């Protein structure tokens with residue numbers, strides 16, 4: 001497996017920026033959070049919900065940063081409703097802590 005065939009031509013992978021650590025990543029390593037037209041802030045695991053979206057790494061560190069420092073609210077230009085914040089916190093807590 002040493003012969004290179006053809007020209008390496010990587011597929012275009014959409015990159016998104018994590019609102020917590022500010023590093024870019026292919027969309028699949030991040031989870032989308034959406035501000036719905038009703039002003040709710042919720043996880044968008046399908047990435048297809050309508051509304052303003054923000055991306056966070058699926059890592060405890062980034063979620064902590066996004067939630068505790070209100071980066072999420074700032075990115076979405078909304079005050080995250082308490083109930084939604086609770087749900088997002090639960091999501092963050094469920095993630096295992098991963099070393100960077």
Ligand SMILES: [Zn+2]
Nearest residue numbers: 018021057062
């Ligand atoms: Zn991140």
